[in-house]
Amino acid sequence: MKTVQVNIVTPDGPVYDSEVAMVIAKTISGEIGVLPGHIPLVSPLSIGGVELKDANGKSEFVAVSGGFIEVRPEKVSILAPSAEVASSIDLARAQEAKARAEERLKMKNDEIDFQRAELALRRAMNRINVHEGNV
Template identity: 60%
Template structure:
């Protein structure tokens, strides 16, 4: 199968620069599957998992916290607010963040920013799921 280059970049620097056969990501409009020669496009991404399929059906999972995906025929670039490969995720820290966000959402305090707490919860759950290999 034909391969193409994928770059995942954050404000802190590059996270992934590799050749793959398939990229799967969750855009605002739904799930995207991209192969070599895909029509050029730009799409906003949700908090979710980017799956990179290399030769031999091997996959690599990357947790992202939103951003944009740009597709060119021989290149896919993901500009993410934050991104972590599964093997680089500190799962204990992610679970602690999940517990803190859940506690904030359950609190009765008036000064809690519920939208921010919901986003923190989604990011933490996403990181735990990527670490555990769940899509």
């Protein structure tokens, strides 16, 4: 079975580098599936999970907080502000971040930046979902 090289990189360094049979990612215009030989494209990503399927159909998940995906016939590159492989996500920390964001959203004063709190909540929920395999 053909494979495609996948690199996921953040400002802190590489997060994932391997060959897979298929990549499924959430772009801002919808979900895309990428197989080896896919036509070239570049698209912004939304906060979500990236599913990486190997030749045996086994999936690995990576939580990304936006960024861009660049697809070439033989390589997929994802550049994200932050990314974590599901197995390395600290679930307790993600749940604490979710609780903090929910508390901020409940506050009714001018000092709260609701957009920032909402994004923090989305990122925390994404990390929890990816850790649990709910992409």
